Amino acid sequence: MMMSDEDNQLLVTSAWSRRRKFASIGVLFLINLLNYMDRFTIAGVLTQIQKYFDIDDSSAGLLQTIFVVFYMMFAPVCGYYGDRYNRKIIIQIGLIVWMTAVILSTFCRPVHFYLFMLCRGIVGIGEASYVTVAPTIIADMYTGNRRSCALMVFYFAIPVGSGLGYATGAAFSLWTNTWLWGVRVTPIFGIVCFLLLFFIVEEPVRGEAEHSNLLPSSFVEDIKYLFTVPTYIITTLGLTLVVFVVGCLGWWTPTLMQYAWAVHHGTSYIDTEVKAEMGLVFGIVTCLAGFFGVFFGSFLSQIWRSGFGSIPKNAYADLHVCALGSLSAVPFLYYGLILSSKNMILCMVFTFFAVTGCCVNWAVNMDILMSVISLRRRSIATAIQTLISHLFGDAFSPYLIGLISDAVRGHERSTLAHFIALQRSLFVPNFVLCFGSLMFLVATFYIDQDRRNAIELAHDEQLTAENGSDTSPLLDAVEREPTT
Numbered sequence: 030m031m032m033s034d035e036d037n038q039l040l041v042t043s044a045w046s047r048r049r050k051f052a053s054i055g056v057l058f059l060i061n062l063l064n065y066m067d068r069f070t071i072a073g074v075l076t077q078i079q080k081y082f083d084i085d086d087s088s089a090g091l092l093q094t095i096f097v098v099f100y101m102m103f104a105p106v107c108g109y110y111g112d113r114y115n116r117k118i119i120i121q122i123g124l125i126v127w128m129t130a131v132i133l134s135t136f137c138r139p140v141h142f143y144l145f146m147l148c149r150g151i152v153g154i155g156e157a158s159y160v161t162v163a164p165t166i167i168a169d170m171y172t173g174n175r176r177s178c179a180l181m182v183f184y185f186a187i188p189v190g191s192g193l194g195y196a197t198g199a200a201f202s203l204w205t206n207t208w209l210w211g212v213r214v215t216p217i218f219g220i221v222c223f224l225l226l227f228f229i230v231e232e233p234v235r236g237e238a239e240h241s242n243l244l245p246s247s248f249v250e251d252i253k254y255l256f257t258v259p260t261y262i263i264t265t266l267g268l269t270l271v272v273f274v275v276g277c278l279g280w281w282t283p284t285l286m287q288y289a290w291a292v293h294h295g296t297s298y299i300d301t302e303v304k305a306e307m308g309l310v311f312g313i314v315t316c317l318a319g320f321f322g323v324f325f326g327s328f329l330s331q332i333w334r335s336g337f338g339s340i341p342k343n344a345y346a347d348l349h350v351c352a353l354g355s356l357s358a359v360p361f362l363y364y365g366l367i368l369s370s371k372n373m374i375l376c377m378v379f380t381f382f383a384v385t386g387c388c389v390n391w392a393v394n395m396d397i398l399m400s401v402i403s404l405r406r407r408s409i410a411t412a413i414q415t416l417i418s419h420l421f422g423d424a425f426s427p428y429l430i431g432l433i434s435d436a437v438r439g440h441e442r443s444t445l446a447h448f449i450a451l452q453r454s455l456f457v458p459n460f461v462l463c464f465g466s467l468m469f470l471v472a473t474f475y476i477d478q479d480r481r482n483a484i485e486l487a488h489d490e491q492l493t494a495e496n497g498s499d500t501s502p503l504l505d506a507v508e509r510e511p512t513t
Contacts, residue, residue, distance in 0.1 A: 053229060075280075078092075088142070097424030123159050255410055272418045277423070314381050359386075403486045433454035
């Protein structure tokens with residue numbers, strides 16, 4: 030059977046569209062990777078920054094807190110505009126703000142710590158524009174398992190970027206003999222990402238994957254709607270507790286490792302090369318653990334959701350995977366802390382499995398959100414979830430752990446005192462993870478109804494949009510005109 034020129038053209042267009050989507054996912058992944066690299070390059074050189082600005086643990090934890098405070102303040106704003114305007118332009122503006130703030134922060138003098146802290150806050154504004162908007166672009170490209178796979182790839186950037194941030198920050202500070210270039214390296218890659226975004230990524234039509242053309246609603250209506258979705262509220266609480274743990278571990282673990290090394294070797298001096306090596310090791314562990322965690326979580330949820338071989342279908346697979354991942358991290362985290370000053374290799378092995386468990390829910394949680402939230406409110410839902418999870422999660426946890434550490438240590442200034450205080454304060458996340466796991470289990474009582482409501486609402490919104498687009502004042506007047 031011969032194909033017409035029109036059929037051939039459709040095949041070529043379809044193939045090009047598929048390749049363009051794959052390339053767009055790749056670019057969005059790279060930008061997300063860079064975001065998390067920048068966020069944790071600071072952690073990779075934290076002890077050097079503390080020495081440069083002469084600050085204690087609580088002030089060092091405040092650096093991450095101020096970043097996340099700005100981040101969460103602007104996340105709802107970016108989410109609101111992301112549901113109404115061109116998302117690609119919003120991301121481009123955010124990249125420019127982020128790169129500018131990072132570069133400026135490296136020119137602050139030792140007496141200008143609060144100016145440095147302000148710049149780190151502005152960095153959060155740039156990153157908020159991306160994290161709240163990018164997942165909805167992916168959601169408008171794919172549905173079903175393809176969407177799950179695309180989100181899995183996108184969320185690989187969290188652990189991999191975090192690990193690369195530690196390693197890159199430590200390595201560049203070692204090569205250049207200053208922490209400044211450990212921080213400056215990410216904006217250089219940011220320029221490349223900006224160009225890739227400009228030339229490759231296209232803005233998809235909202236609801237395109239579900240073949241919907243929707244009209245935007247008001248901000249107040251959006252917020253009221255979100256409070257009517259129990260699954261969204263409960264999983265946001267669960268995610269917040271996991272983010273609390275990930276935030277404090279990501280910020281303080283490299284520092285704990287350095288103190289542990291000093292205690293193990295009976296010294297108070299930690300060589301720069303040792304610090305760089307610790308950052309590199311933790312970076313590699315985080316990369317690998319995060320990669321396996323995101324992959325395993327997404328893969329297991331898809332298999333468990335659809336059923337495979339002797340594995341029966343499970344409508345609550347996504348929630349069960351998130352709960353199991355959080356709970357499985359608890360014993361590994363506990364024993365990792367216990368072994369930190371005794372056997373560094375075993376400590377890293379346990380840390381690997383703890384981070385893997387924490388990272389299981391990144392892509393799966395977003396899949397849950399997309400399944401229970403109506404199409405036109407996904408950006409604002411992502412933004413509010415980001416706001417809540419960071420406000421009570423990693424905006425709070427680094428400072429809280431630093432505060433507990435300082436309180437436990439008291440006036441002792443020895444390396445051993447620093448280590449013991451920080452180690453004890455990091456036992457807190459074990460209890461937090463247990464409550465996080467419980468939240469995901471509680472959500473199983475509501476998710477069925479919330480999914481049905483989302484489908485029905487999407488159908489009603491589509492009908493409203495179609496009726497609204499097919500009428501005009503002129504047509505209405507003609508229809509009302511009496512016939513003679």
